[in-house]
Amino acid sequence: MLKAAGLSAVEESTYLVLLRQGGAPVTQLADRVGLTVARARRVVAALEREGFVHRTPPPQERVVPVPPDLAVEQLIRRRYEELERTREAAHRLAAEAHGRASNRRTEELIEIVSGRAAVGRAFERLQRTARREMRVLVAPPYAVATAVNRTQLDREAAGVAYRAVYDTTALADAEFAATVATHIRAGESARLAEGLPTKLAVADRELALLPLAWTTSAHNAALLVHPCGLLDALVALFETVWTQATPLSVAGIEGVAPDAGISADDRHLLSLLVAGLTDEAAGARLGISRRTVVRRVQVLMERTNSRSRLQLGWQARERGWL
Template identity: 40%
Template sequence: MLEAAGVTAVEEQVYGALVDSPADTAAAIATGLGLSLDETAAVLASLEAKGLMSRTADRTPRFLATPPDIAIEPLILQRQAELQETRRVVDELLRRYRASRRPREAAELVEVVVGRPAVAQRFQQLQRRAEREVLVLVKPTFAIPHEANDTELDLLARGVTARAVYERSVLESDGGSAAVARYVAAGEQARVVDELPVKFALIDGSEAFVPLTPDDPETEPTFMVVHRSGLLAALIALFESLWERAFELSALTAQTPGDGQPQRLPPADAQLVSLLLAGLTDKAIAGQLGLSIRTVHRRISALLDRAQVSTRMQLGWHAAQHGWLDGYGPAGARGGAD
């Protein structure tokens, strides 16, 4: 029990014997405790040095225990002083540790990835790590062709939630609507806005993949992986803000409603209305659906007549109010985020 005060177990044993039997000789102590005479002599010398005992001046010395309150209290105070010094040293080491790690930790919040192959590989790695949700803002240009992002389909197949906000230019690009529809059909939720300020992908709310350089097909792309930080929280807030005000692409897949759900519009008309409400021009709609502009005009005119309205804005309001696009399966999809 006295080891905390710097007294060894055998020293405590000998000191206890002296407390119980004062003025014993070394030989008597050794016999009583089953120790050798040499070992007992060494322990007695150590106890004397620590102030725990004294000896008589007889030819054969006898040993007397110092009263415990007088003998042990100084040892406790000495050990407390040593512990306080140890605490001071630990505090200083901790200060130095934090000072040396701070720049490194800040650097580790952001990982820079340079070059098209490296960017494509890193983005695929991040996607494959997703366990709960992937959030993306999608706009041209793409390091990975957005129509070839099969990793996205694998995520959706294993139950990962995916939400995407597309810039309208993606739907207007060659094959863009069909590419997005592929992901819509797989179960991703998609919305569209006229223009996005930036593009990025958010993985499980813990990592973001963000371009560092402007879009330029002639130069190598540079992206950064942002880990948990204030910057990551800001990117999540930006996505949610854009998501709230984006238009929902609910009928882009133009699939027949599920069993028990009434047919609102023929699938082809539902797809046309979805693209129309997304803000695409008649020419862009014609290109996406493989129709002539005249046919697009004719179908829109028929829809205006069906809704008994005279403007396309009124047509959009009527479609929303009467659930024309309801029942067409998941509201969304996307291609590659980068």
């Protein structure tokens, strides 16, 4: 019952006896719980240190239990204060380490991570490191698994913002697209770009994960980059790609109800075209022919009085369709 509070089994049983039968001298308490007097004294001393009992003044010294709600509340307060002191010490150490960053050797600034499992653990570590924001570039080759990133959902719930740029090829797989939709519904800010240069994940400005190979084995080796000029360059790369990317609408994926005179399917079509997909690729993604794509785009151009697809994209953005 009180194991989580740090009490051993014998300490807990002794405390419960005191609660149920009332305070007693140590010798009498030893008889109640079946301990030697010496062992009972050690147990009482431990309970006293944790704030679960106190002793009345001599000469008739008695061991008296502290009410459990008060005892646990005091324990929680002490543990919280200890954790706060630990946090302050960690912040001081981090500041000291950051101050020495310029003097670090290369092997301290860049770690090589080998093996698919190790790369996965590094990405988990990266997400747990972030306190403000995660920046992610999602490019091919993609991992086989398309499961929702549960760590991302946990970190977003803790207040960490996620910004992700997906290569347009990511939407070619319906299961992967559904996963993207789940992330966006949870609060991720997502954009689409054609021909992303690399995969990348950056936690604040503290740590980055960069694949070593641009091949199907890209998940098997990566670099963990600590604060240095390379990390600054990777952050700048992400921000450049983000600025040039197209906001990702998942209306078609999510089945969002149409608004502003446009259907969810048409909004999804527009998001694919603005992201750079060809008519053939967009049609394949939506399960329609190229001719149908052209016809639907023409209808949208007539509805918005657009003379070109460029004007249609601008009108779509102004009307909140994208």
